[in-house]
Amino acid sequence: MSSYSAQDSQQHLLPRPGNESMKDSTVESPPPPRKRLHIKRSLVLILFPLAVIGYYSFIWQFFIVRPRDDVVNYGISGERWIFYSWFIVGVFGLEWSRYGLVGAEFAALQSKRFRAKNMVGLLNHSGSTWSEPGGWGLSFTRFVNSGEEGKDNIGWYGVFKSLGWGIFNPSNWVEGMKRVFGSLKNYTLWYMLTALSLSFYIGLPLSGLTMELSDGYVKTNIRPEVVGRAWEDLHARAWWSYPSTIEQAWKAGSPTTIPGIGIIYTAGYIDRGRYEGLQGIPNTLPMDDGLPEMFLAPQGRTPVSGRAWGFRVSYNCSIVEKESQFTARSQKDRYMEQYVSVGMESHNVHGYAEVVSRAVASYESPSSFDPESTSTWDIIEYVLWQLRLPATYPESEVNNFTSKLEPVIQDMESPVEKSENGSWSLNKAYFDKQPQNTTIVERNISRLLDRIIDVTPPIGLRCLAVSTFGDADLDPRTSTFSSFEERIPRAYTQSSDAEEPIAGLGSTVRKVLSRNYLGFFSSINSRTMSSYSNSMVYGAFLTPQELQKSAMVAFGTETLQLMYDGKYGFEGSWMHPNLSSSIESKIITKGEVPPKVVIVPFCIWALGSISLALFFGFRKRRGETLDGFSFYRLGKLHSSQLKDKNFFTAEEPYQVNTLWDLEGEPGAW
Known part of the structure; x- marks a missing residue:
């Protein structure tokens, strides 16, 4: 296995040499970057989910499902600002979540369990496509639709087509299942990051529907x-x-x-x-x-x-x-x-x-x-x-x-x-x-x-x-x-000018x-x-x-x-x-969506993010994230080796393992 980063696969995006002198010249590889700990993103990936879950739990327990007469809606002063603050969390939440996950992504790709099995699998991680609607749509398409002709990674629809009249044969379904889950095997980390980002994306707007501002009352110091x-x-x-x-x-x-x-x-x-x-x-x-x-x-x-x-x-x-x-x-x-x-x-x-x-x-x-x-x-x-x-x-x-x-x-x-x-x-x-x-x-x-x-x-x-x-x-x-x-x-005395007690x-x-x-x-x-x-x-x-x-x-x-x-x-x-006494004010009350519905996507996102940070976030790596600059730098570093192994002339980029044939192990980057 190679000691060079998966970022070398970006070399084919560089301009090809325009003259013979450049083609014949020998490219000297600079020394690889030194491995370092990148703790900041890992801490964000741990503390931010805990803070979000904790803050929502605070709002849930003390404002949404607190003991209250829903007819009167009596609360405390300033509840509207607590309501608005949750939507401020939503404004920054998606980006902060992605900020932490991209750091754990680079570290996880160094492990044998989650390393990309081929060039395309690695390139899918560039640009954090799993954190945006385009990547979510790609996940669905890849899992449902058929793949390219003759490929093993084929979706449910492709399996159904391949069964033909053998649809009632259980062994055909077993073979089809193997092909479907082959996609999951080759893109395990990418699917995992997609699921985490999508869970938070779903949970955040749903959480806003669990609460609403209603007319109510708050206490004053005025005597009524x-x-x-x-x-x-x-x-x-x-x-x-x-x-x-x-x-x-x-x-x-x-x-x-x-x-x-x-x-x-x-x-x-x-x-x-x-x-x-x-x-x-x-x-x-x-x-x-x-x-x-x-x-x-x-x-x-x-x-x-x-x-x-x-x-x-x-x-x-x-x-x-x-x-x-x-x-x-x-x-x-x-x-x-x-x-x-x-x-x-x-x-x-x-x-x-x-x-x-x-x-x-x-x-x-x-x-x-x-x-x-x-x-x-x-x-x-x-x-x-x-x-x-x-x-x-x-x-x-x-x-x-x-x-x-x-x-x-x-x-x-x-x-x-x-x-x-x-x-x-x-x-x-x-x-x-x-x-x-x-x-x-x-x-x-x-x-x-x-x-x-x-x-x-x-x-x-x-x-x-x-x-x-x-x-x-x-x-x-x-x-x-x-x-x-x-x-x-x-008790009133029985005198001529005293009131008579009212009967019970x-x-x-x-x-x-x-x-x-x-x-x-x-x-x-x-x-x-x-x-x-x-x-x-x-x-x-x-x-x-x-x-x-x-x-x-x-x-x-x-x-x-x-x-x-x-x-x-x-x-x-x-x-x-x-x-x-009290005065009229805006109070947080229950919304249309039960709060328990939000806990499911939030817990998936929080537990998954924290687990990635704990298992991979504190490992040394040669870069903070797998961004475009990392791809370019490592590609530049190993361009001569990639050229010698005919990386750019491969007819089947899905099957090329040239990157992993370079010197060293995946953990080297």
Whole structure:
């Protein structure tokens, strides 16, 4: 093997001698350049991939996939510059990557494993063609298309053509595979460098698609203007109008939306993405599934941070399908009410309801929000039978009345029974030992017996609620609260000029559910109602799902009234001394491409580059890179030997091994 560099193969590009004197002259070869270490490019090839991967990992973890409420987009100041800086990396990244790889390329070509097998294989490395689109296209073409006629290095397409009708012969495919991978064998290093440069070229623009700038908020040191009750004035309100205000808002179907920026702070373990009411600003109190833990704090126009006093609450109403699911109905300390909607007879549906409640939780004793401690929570159990009557005016009768309900409580008797002759009568078991209003309810429902068309099976709810007051730390990044400490509002003395303490959450809900059957329809903006003359006509019974939604609206309405007086404006706002406000800004958020997709090409590029630098970058070599000057210098050095071996007259440059027949080994350059 020759001790002369592969750069001698560039000698055929030099001008041929123009006169006989030059042809006959003897060219004296200058001494070969001394081998040296070229550490700079190797260090770049090691440190630059580590820096790029590290910086992207930093952006990924702390900005792209950080714990955050995607609805609020709360971040830190200056995120836009971090976003822009990544694209500056892209501007210089491709060139820096090539800068390091060309140094390792020259060193790798000196090894027996990666040295070029022929002249063309060596010339392919001149000019770093593997680092540009032209070289990538050549790789694809060489691997797919057929090569020159009679050559061993033939692509997939050429293999397919050569198989002919022997396509189903496995041995033909084995031989074809050998020819295809012959190209990989002859150009191993070139394909490797192409793959590394292409991986970085693909990963860099993809990384830009994993992040984007969105509208959000950043913290300021300004004290916010907020709305909401404080520890000092929770009970300072007109207590006599408090229940009626809640009832009126519930009947009107008022939205249970938080005022101001409208953030419901939840416990850290709660997945906010599961709840529809938390998917927009302002947040809305739950309408179907209750939140396990909520903290309602004073609200500003923008997100706030710090420690604040507020209302910690959890409530949920579930549909009952079996009587055994009720617990308070069988307890001695229960409070029970009966109700039948006969206050207004100009409609075709009525309801008979039984409401049982048990108030255990007290603001004077610690409250537990552990799901295993529901025995200490307040309970409201509601059972409803619905009766259909003829419409007040025959011409307004509903012909396609919807009476099917699902699910219903299967194992409960009805307070109204139908006899064999088709008449309706009362089930005395419901009215013999009932609350004080039993006589009134029995008399009112008796007035309807001769007009009943149908009575539905019972539908029911079981509502649980627990609430307390205290201080908590607010995290606007995730819209969560932490470090809660219970602090009950001060007790007002029972003097003539003192405010009366507001009852706990659930007390007004019980009253609303006990006497507002028709209010269920209006509270959920039901479309089954229509008016005719001076009467109302209903086209369907209230479903269990509608009953559940209405009860949740009642809880939400009372919660809003308790903490925010049911108002949405900033009249009566006040400056909070312990909170910090925020301003609008640009925040880094997730883009269209998942960050994990970028890790694959980045890791291929980084691991391959570092491996080349470690294995070959710190070897001594006669030049820094395999550039045009190196080819010229070494070609000049060994021009006489190349001429003597008829290098320039070879008919098959792909097969010429003249360069390797020179004196020395490949490692000599």
